[in-house]
Amino acid sequence: MERRIGPRALCDYPLVAIVDGHRHTCRAVDLSVSGLVFEVPRGLVDRELSLTTAFELDVGAGRPIRLRGRPIWSKDRLQAIRFVSMNDADRLTLAEQLDRKKVLGDPLH
Template sequence: MDRRQGARAQVDFPVSALVDGHRHRCRAIDLSPTGMVVERAPALAGRALPAVTPFELDLGVGRPIRLRARPVWDRDNLLAVRFVVMSDADRLTIAEHLDQRAHRREPLH
């Protein structure tokens, strides 16, 4: 059963995972207002992340979106996370980005 709700899109944005005091540069490849799928940096391959991990997502809006997320699943070098802490303004920024993609008729999944 697929429990995802709302619009999501395949994307290619830089995202940093802040793990053990280090910034690990990753890529967001799927995004929704409630979570994302991340292609992990080689240094994070095969590592279990903490129950709640800080991330900084760069949508190119002038400042990174800071959030905390909980791992949902991982396969190979991909990690899906659900956002658990994020400002309402940043959640709106993501939703507006997805809405703009829909208006440009870019694929939403």
């Protein structure tokens, strides 16, 4: 069953997952205003994310977007999270980035 809240865009953004105090470099590959899908790095393959995990997403806005996400599903080396905490300015930055992708013709699905 699909539960998508809004449009999504394929992307390739640097993402840092902060797990047990350690920073793990990842790549966000699918982005929406409510969550994202990322490639799990080798250092996290055998570990489960906590109920809420801290992330830093770099969409090229000059500073990373800091957020907390809850794991939704995982398959192979892909992990989906739903955003559970993000400040309003960062949420606006994310929405503007998605609008730019739409204007540029990147696939939204």
